[in-house]
Amino acid sequence: MGLLSRKATCNTHGQDSSYFLGWQEYKKNPYNEVNNPNGIIQMGLAENQLCLDLLEPWLMKNPDALGLKRDGISIFKELALFQDYNGFPAFKRALVDFMGEIRGNKVSFDPNHVVLTAGATSANETLMFCLADQGDAFLLPTPYYPGFDRDLRWRTGVEIVPIHCTSSNGFKVTLPAIEQAHRQAQKRKLRVKGVLITNPSNPLGTTMARDELDLLINFIEDKQIHLISDEIYAGTVFTSPSFVSVMEVLKDRNLDQTQVWERVHIVYSLSKDLGLPGFRVGAIYSNDPVVVSAAIKMSSFGLVSSQTQYLLSAMLFDKKFTKEYMSENHKRLQKQQKDLVSGLEKAGIRCLDSNAGLFCWVDMRHLLKSNTFEAEMELWQKIVYHVKINISPGSSCHCIEPGWFRVCFANMLESTLKLAIQRLKSFVSSIAMKSQSHQELKSLRRKARNNWVSRLSLQSFYDREQDTTTEVSFSYRPHFMSLSNIAATLDAAA
Amino acid sequence: MAIEIEKPSSVRLSKVAISKTHGEDSPYFAGWKAYDENPYDEIHNQSGVIQMGLAENQVSFDLLEKYLEEHHEVSSWGKGAPGFRENALFQDYHGLKSFRQAMANFMEQIRGGKAKFDPDRIVLTAGATAANELLTFILADPGDALLVPTPYYPGFDRDLRWRTGVKIVPIHCNSSNNFQITPEALEAAYQSAESMDLKVRGVLITNPSNPLGSTIQSSVLNDILDFAVHKNIHLVSDEIYSGSTFSPSEFVSIAEILRNRNYKDAERVHIVYSLSKDLGLPGFRVGTIYSYNDDVVTTARRMSSFTLISSQTQHLLACMLSNHEFTQNYIKTNRERLNKRYDMIIQGLKKAGIECLKGNAGLFCWMNLSPLLNEPTRQGELELWNIILNQVKLNISPGSSCHCSEPGWFRVCFANMSEQTLRVALQRIHKFMEQRKVCSVNQ
Numbered sequence: 001m002g003l004l005s006r007k008a009t010c011n012t013h014g015q016d017s018s019y020f021l022g023w024q025e026y027k028k029n030p031y032n033e034v035n036n037p038n039g040i041i042q043m044g045l046a047e048n049q050l051c052l053d054l055l056e057p058w059l060m061k062n063p064d065a066l067g068l069k070r071d072g073i074s075i076f077k078e079l080a081l082f083q084d085y086n087g088f089p090a091f092k093r094a095l096v097d098f099m100g101e102i103r104g105n106k107v108s109f110d111p112n113h114v115v116l117t118a119g120a121t122s123a124n125e126t127l128m129f130c131l132a133d134q135g136d137a138f139l140l141p142t143p144y145y146p147g148f149d150r151d152l153r154w155r156t157g158v159e160i161v162p163i164h165c166t167s168s169n170g171f172k173v174t175l176p177a178i179e180q181a182h183r184q185a186q187k188r189k190l191r192v193k194g195v196l197i198t199n200p201s202n203p204l205g206t207t208m209a210r211d212e213l214d215l216l217i218n219f220i221e222d223k224q225i226h227l228i229s230d231e232i233y234a235g236t237v238f239t240s241p242s243f244v245s246v247m248e249v250l251k252d253r254n255l256d257q258t259q260v261w262e263r264v265h266i267v268y269s270l271s272k273d274l275g276l277p278g279f280r281v282g283a284i285y286s287n288d289p290v291v292v293s294a295a296i297k298m299s300s301f302g303l304v305s306s307q308t309q310y311l312l313s314a315m316l317f318d319k320k321f322t323k324e325y326m327s328e329n330h331k332r333l334q335k336q337q338k339d340l341v342s343g344l345e346k347a348g349i350r351c352l353d354s355n356a357g358l359f360c361w362v363d364m365r366h367l368l369k370s371n372t373f374e375a376e377m378e379l380w381q382k383i384v385y386h387v388k389i390n391i392s393p394g395s396s397c398h399c400i401e402p403g404w405f406r407v408c409f410a411n412m413l414e415s416t417l418k419l420a421i422q423r424l425k426s427f428v429s430s431i432a433m434k435s436q437s438h439q440e441l442k443s444l445r446r447k448a449r450n451n452w453v454s455r456l457s458l459q460s461f462y463d464r465e466q467d468t469t470t471e472v473s474f475s476y477r478p479h480f481m482s483l484s485n486i487a488a489t490l491d492a493a494a
Numbered sequence: 495m496a497i498e499i500e501k502p503s504s505v506r507l508s509k510v511a512i513s514k515t516h517g518e519d520s521p522y523f524a525g526w527k528a529y530d531e532n533p534y535d536e537i538h539n540q541s542g543v544i545q546m547g548l549a550e551n552q553v554s555f556d557l558l559e560k561y562l563e564e565h566h567e568v569s570s571w572g573k574g575a576p577g578f579r580e581n582a583l584f585q586d587y588h589g590l591k592s593f594r595q596a597m598a599n600f601m602e603q604i605r606g607g608k609a610k611f612d613p614d615r616i617v618l619t620a621g622a623t624a625a626n627e628l629l630t631f632i633l634a635d636p637g638d639a640l641l642v643p644t645p646y647y648p649g650f651d652r653d654l655r656w657r658t659g660v661k662i663v664p665i666h667c668n669s670s671n672n673f674q675i676t677p678e679a680l681e682a683a684y685q686s687a688e689s690m691d692l693k694v695r696g697v698l699i700t701n702p703s704n705p706l707g708s709t710i711q712s713s714v715l716n717d718i719l720d721f722a723v724h725k726n727i728h729l730v731s732d733e734i735y736s737g738s739t740f741s742p743s744e745f746v747s748i749a750e751i752l753r754n755r756n757y758k759d760a761e762r763v764h765i766v767y768s769l770s771k772d773l774g775l776p777g778f779r780v781g782t783i784y785s786y787n788d789d790v791v792t793t794a795r796r797m798s799s800f801t802l803i804s805s806q807t808q809h810l811l812a813c814m815l816s817n818h819e820f821t822q823n824y825i826k827t828n829r830e831r832l833n834k835r836y837d838m839i840i841q842g843l844k845k846a847g848i849e850c851l852k853g854n855a856g857l858f859c860w861m862n863l864s865p866l867l868n869e870p871t872r873q874g875e876l877e878l879w880n881i882i883l884n885q886v887k888l889n890i891s892p893g894s895s896c897h898c899s900e901p902g903w904f905r906v907c908f909a910n911m912s913e914q915t916l917r918v919a920l921q922r923i924h925k926f927m928e929q930r931k932v933c934s935v936n937q
Contacts, residue, residue, distance in 0.1 A: 004632055005631060005634050005695075008632040008633075047583060049583065053579075067569050068562070068569060074562075077552070080555070080778065081552070081776060118801055118802055119802065121799050129511070134636070136508075193506070225506070226506065277585040278581055279804045279806055280805075294507065294511035297516045297652075298656075301620070301627055302801040306777030307804065307810065308806050
């Protein structure tokens with residue numbers, strides 16, 4: 001039997017990562033309020049389920065959009081035959097208007113620069129194919145969406161080099177971090193073709209500040225490379241600071257119509273803002289006509305269903321509806337986020353201050369046994385298998401600091417969120433109790449050990465000085481062994 | 495292959511982006527442009543270019559429209575849209591189970607029950623375009639080769655090669671035996687690849703064939719499978735036109751061949767299908783890969799993340815294709831109508847003194863205009879093609895764009911227009927042939 005390709009047999013699809021494993025566990029035992037109240041609550045899926053009830057009445061009021069009719073007359077044939085990769089013109093017009101609205105109309109988009117793709121997953125991969133060759137690299141700030149490992153690298157052969165961000169400054173991108181990443185890439189003999197940012201950030205849930213965007217623009221200008229801004233969460237900004245797109249910054253700096261303008265590309269999708277991931281609607285927006293041209297041809301491999309383009313062109317054209325929808329969307333996201341943040345606070349867990357997204361970036365460093373990724377994994381496994389909540393460990397997002405977790409809040413009812421918070425509270429209390437009794441036991445053991453040590457050291461008093469417990473136990477192995485066995489038994493009982 | 499670098503920004507794009515492997519500069523697409531600029535319309539533009547270069551099936555729309563009229567709920571998730579929420583959130587790359595089940599049933603019906611399909615082996619992709627590229631990514635590494643019989647669908651140059659970096663080595667077929675694939679041709683192609691230092695990973699056939707419009711015989715399918723086994727390579731069978739065979743008994747799927755062999759050697763066989771031709775729904779982007787190889791199914795499923803089918807569309811089609819009465823009637827009626835169109839065009843061409851390859855499937859016929867060539871070369875063929883496009887005002891596809899090794903053959907589509915338009919096209923051809931006779935008599 002002929003072998004499969006290297007792409008088929010490698011692990012770059014990333015499905016062995018904890019991000020996906022947690023998902024699998026959830027699928028085996030999914031929480032259900034009625035049928036499975038002890039199941040795993042899914043908080044590892046960044047979906048927006050809070051406003052689908054607003055879409056349903058719109059659909060009922062607009063039967064033509066669903067029934068593939070225009071003014072009551074069937075256009076089924078026209079749509080069924082429409083496979084033009086330039087996209088349904090009405091849909092592109094409606095989409096760019098919507099994108100402009102989300103950015104407070106501070107930027108406007110030209111429908112001729114839009115390339116439609118089957119989801120942002122496809123858009124990101126397509127941009128990689130257009131901008132980089134196999135073996136080239138893109139710099140990405142960490143922590144980042146785990147799916148990028150597959151989307152940007154798997155079939156394209158492009159490498160990701162991380163720009164490490166830390167909690168010391170709220171995970172903001174800094175110039176030293178970018179430069180360090182660039183040097184790292186050069187050390188690995190990788191040609192850097194650009195930087196890819198997600199703004200608002202997944203998993204942080206924060207919007208990028210103007211100075212960060214300035215920094216990035218200056219950097220790509222200097223290095224003459226590309227900047228991709230994945231703005232898939234642009235419509236989920238529920239509180240200040242308001243969203244500033246990289247396009248806005250370019251405009252404000254009068255950089256439109258310059259060379260750097262043509263090296264900045266935006267990725268968008270309706271999967272998060274409108275909560276329609278099943279419909280597979282993504283877009284690339286580029287100011288470079290050569291990129292648009294190449295990407296459009298590539299979109300043949302992942303076009304958006306004309307049936308769906310038609311439905312959504314009608315929906316997005318209803319500006320009154322979309323305005324109301326977005327406003328309500330923000331309100332509900334804000335409330336749900338507040339509930340999660342305050343609930344976690346009561347459990348002694350803090351979150352990074354966030355103003356966007358469908359998740360919080362949660363600080364559980366104080367719950368780790370040690371400041372290591374092994375300890376993070378151990379904690380994660382406890383949370384998935386014992387507390388029965390699927391959350392995403394920071395290591396799956398390539399975070400450089402152990403102990404951070406992404407916790408989603410927009411894919412569940414308020415009642416489920418409350419239950420999840422309760423479970424976490426109980427878990428944290430039990431750790432506290434364990435740790436308390438562990439401390440007590442530890443001090444008991446220390447006392448016991450000290451007795452042994454004193455006796456032993458008395459024996460060797462003439463040979464050596466009394467020292468720390470470890471050194472003594474090392475010298476007196478047989479005793480240490482029995483000590484450690486006792487200690488291990490005590491530990492297990494704790 | 496490299497283009498002139500006019501703008502500095504082109505330098506910073508990938509090799510893939512600036513290459514010409516997308517193939518859009520070939521005559522196949524140039525003819526489209528001419529049509530776009532001056533499209534024929536029965537009422538408004540009777541002297542326009544008639545599009546006969548687009549393999550679309552427009553003969554059975556009324557059946558689909560009738561079904562939708564009678565079953566509103568399939569487009570709207572029922573009254574009050576109870577299923578909408580779940581459907582809108584559904585992005586599982588396994589695809590809707592009900593849809594996969596419906597597809598498996600539909601594929602079985604097309605094959606008259608002579609093959610069985612397991613819904614769990616069906617991987618969904620946004621069109622056969624995506625399916626073919628995806629399979630190529632899985633079965634071959636950059637620089638490897640796939641063997642493809644000529645003439646073949648021009649889109650393969652892009653779909654199989656562009657982003658994958660895989661090469662196509664042609665299996666040359668010719669008119670001496672009605673363009674059938676022979677063991678000698680297979681072996682010659684393999685040797686040719688070896689001499690170029692290319693590792694052959696598989697054979698890709700289209701059955702029924704595009705552009706020939708004919709089914710591959712059972713004995714030939716067996717030969718091809720034996721060849722694949724002998725060389726230890728894959729076999730991909732693109733059966734996108736399987737439902738467009740005029741007579742159901744004449745189509746033999748590779749699935750049947752495998753069944754007859756008790757599925758021995760099945761793990762190297764993969765089938766591509768789509769609803770774009772049989773149901774005439776290219777806009778909905780519905781393609782599938784059916785593989786007998788578990789690893790391929792798993793990997794293809796994961797890769798399909800880049801090219802999922804809209805859940806809204808999966809829902810609509812799951813309902814439609816689960817309606818057994820509808821599908822039986824559709825398949826039967828569609829075949830009859832295509833057959834009628836085929837007869838009409840063949841008769842019309844015959845009256846004009848033009849022979850075609852004997853066909854029994856598809857949305858086109860393979861027309862022989864070699865007697866009309868000034869010179870029996872590709873150049874001669876393109877000259878003739880230009881005349882037909884610009885003077886006769888018909889866009890047809892020259893054999894060279896399908897990599898045919900014999901000049902003078904053309905693919906002519908007949909199912910993407912009304913009967914009236916087809917009559918007009920045949921009249922124009924008749925007139926053209928008359929004029930040429932007059933010219934040659936006068937010379």
